[in-house]
Amino acid sequence: MSRSAHPAGPRHADVLTEGHYAAPPADLNVLDEKVWARTVSRNDDGVVAVGGIEVTRLAEEFGTPAYFLDESDFRARCRAWADAFGRDADVFYAGKAFLSRAVVRWLREEGLNLDVCSGGELTTALGAGMPAERIAFHGNNKTVAEIERAIEAGVGRIVLDSFQEIVRVSHVAQRLGKRQRVQIRVTVGVEAHTHEFIATAHEDQKFGIALAGGEAAEAVRRTLALDGLELIGIHSHIGSQIFDMAGFEVSARRVVQLLAEVRDEHGIELPEIDLGGGLGIAYTSDDDPREPHEIAKALSDIVTRECEAAGLATPRISVEPGRAIVGPTAFTLYEVGTLKHLEGLRTYVSVDGGMSDNIRTALYDAEYSVALVSRRSDAEPMLVRVVGKHCESGDIVVKDAFLPSDLAPGDLIAVPATGAYCRSMASNYNHALRPPVVAVRDGEARVIVRRETEEDLLRLDVG
Numbered sequence: 455m456s457r458s459a460h461p462a463g464p465r466h467a468d469v470l471t472e473g474h475y476a477a478p479p480a481d482l483n484v485l486d487e488k489v490w491a492r493t494v495s496r497n498d499d500g501v502v503a504v505g506g507i508e509v510t511r512l513a514e515e516f517g518t519p520a521y522f523l524d525e526s527d528f529r530a531r532c533r534a535w536a537d538a539f540g541r542d543a544d545v546f547y548a549g550k551a552f553l554s555r556a557v558v559r560w561l562r563e564e565g566l567n568l569d570v571c572s573g574g575e576l577t578t579a580l581g582a583g584m585p586a587e588r589i590a591f592h593g594n595n596k597t598v599a600e601i602e603r604a605i606e607a608g609v610g611r612i613v614l615d616s617f618q619e620i621v622r623v624s625h626v627a628q629r630l631g632k633r634q635r636v637q638i639r640v641t642v643g644v645e646a647h648t649h650e651f652i653a654t655a656h657e658d659q660k661f662g663i664a665l666a667g668g669e670a671a672e673a674v675r676r677t678l679a680l681d682g683l684e685l686i687g688i689h690s691h692i693g694s695q696i697f698d699m700a701g702f703e704v705s706a707r708r709v710v711q712l713l714a715e716v717r718d719e720h721g722i723e724l725p726e727i728d729l730g731g732g733l734g735i736a737y738t739s740d741d742d743p744r745e746p747h748e749i750a751k752a753l754s755d756i757v758t759r760e761c762e763a764a765g766l767a768t769p770r771i772s773v774e775p776g777r778a779i780v781g782p783t784a785f786t787l788y789e790v791g792t793l794k795h796l797e798g799l800r801t802y803v804s805v806d807g808g809m810s811d812n813i814r815t816a817l818y819d820a821e822y823s824v825a826l827v828s829r830r831s832d833a834e835p836m837l838v839r840v841v842g843k844h845c846e847s848g849d850i851v852v853k854d855a856f857l858p859s860d861l862a863p864g865d866l867i868a869v870p871a872t873g874a875y876c877r878s879m880a881s882n883y884n885h886a887l888r889p890p891v892v893a894v895r896d897g898e899a900r901v902i903v904r905r906e907t908e909e910d911l912l913r914l915d916v917g
């Protein structure tokens with residue numbers, strides 16, 4: 455989306471035109487199970503509940519805005535991924551989507567591994583008891599201090615992202631008298647978007663080492679030549695919010711080609727390939743995500759076929775879903791503060807949070823859904839834009855959605871599918887206090903990340 459300046463007022467493409475918007479759903483009280491966490495439902499009294507607790511009670515006890523995370527859904531999704539991939543594959547949860555100590559415990563208990571990409575994420579993981587060998591360390595510019603801590607802790611793998619890092623990790627490992635298991639992250643020339651992928655001859659991004667031009671083959675050569683490194687495989691992550699398996703197909707084919715080249719040149723078959731994450735979820739009813747078992751079958755078929763064609767033994771596969779596990783399990787609960795009806799345009803509904811608790815709409819033009827959850831309403835649908843309370847007109851939470859036309863200040867509305875990349879990307883813009891994350895399960899609600907306080911803000915401000 456272009457960020458160029460434009461005259462005040464709506465852009466022409468934003469003006470409501472007849473037939474431009476999809477028709478409102480037949481009944482705004484119905485919650486599409488695709489976009490809501492599994493235990494969310496509307497009770498007979500019209501109030502929405504999660505894990506058996508009504509949102510009105512949750513708002514009273516924990517305040518708004520707040521993220522409510524359906525713990526049993528989170529655990530069920532972990533198990534679905536682990537079961538789908540079975541014993542011949544490893545599922546790494548991408549911690550950057552949302553990480554807390556409780557989440558680490560759930561992952562540990564449900565048998566998942568964990569991707570981290572900073573010292574902070576590593577500390578959280580280790581502090582909550584994730585065994586180091588189940589941790590993968592990512593990032594395109596890990597500091598020497600981070601590399602040291604990761605190697606000292608004994609992480610299962612470090613994913614090498616540049617030529618400098620190959621040398622750096624080797625150097626640190628040798629200094630610590632260790633041999634570190636590593637993968638090399640390659641860029642396969644596939645850029646995956648939601649519904650299409652574009653194959654590019656040249657890479658233009660900061661991650662990984664290009665397969666093109668023999669760069670990745672050279673990275674393998676250097677990694678094998680240096681002491682302190684044990685090369686266990688090749689890593690590729692092609693993007694985010696992907697629904698189409700075609701991008702993974704191209705990626706797997708090119709990674710397998712590299713494995714074949716490595717065998718031909720060095721006489722070794724690397725035992726693992728990691729196809730990254732990026733599996734899409736439903737933010738609105740228009741999205742149709744695949745189930746983990748379909749994804750697992752598709753990926754393992756692709757890899758098996760390509761390896762057979764290349765005469766290679768099938769390597770062990772890893773995948774790294776972040777959003778697909780945590781995204782659908784949480785919603786953000788807001789209280790409506792003000793409404794502005796702009797004749798012929800839309801109604802602006804202002805809530806008590808905004809871009810500080812969900813930057814994705816402003817950052818990626820992301821789509822979300824929204825529902826009135828504190829009561830039932832059979833009023834006519836109205837087209838709304840849900841906006842926050844920040845000093846910025848781009849402070850949009852939900853760009854276009856329908857809510858009942860009797861919506862009023864004090865109503866609670868909820869935005870589903872905010873489990874991933876919302877709390878983890880939250881900011882203190884306008885000195886907003888970042889909302890809590892409350893885990894709900896079987897009629898019990900428990901704060902797993904508490905709400906920030908003004909003391910928290912002032913603690914950093916040393917005057």
Ligand SMILES: *Cc1c(COP(=O)(O)O)cnc(C)c1O
Pocket residue numbers: 548550551569592691693694695730731732733774775776777778874
């Ligand atoms: C972000 C990221 C993921 C997770 O992506 P999702 O879209 O949340 O599934 C996995 N692997 C790597 C290397 C990443 O950078």
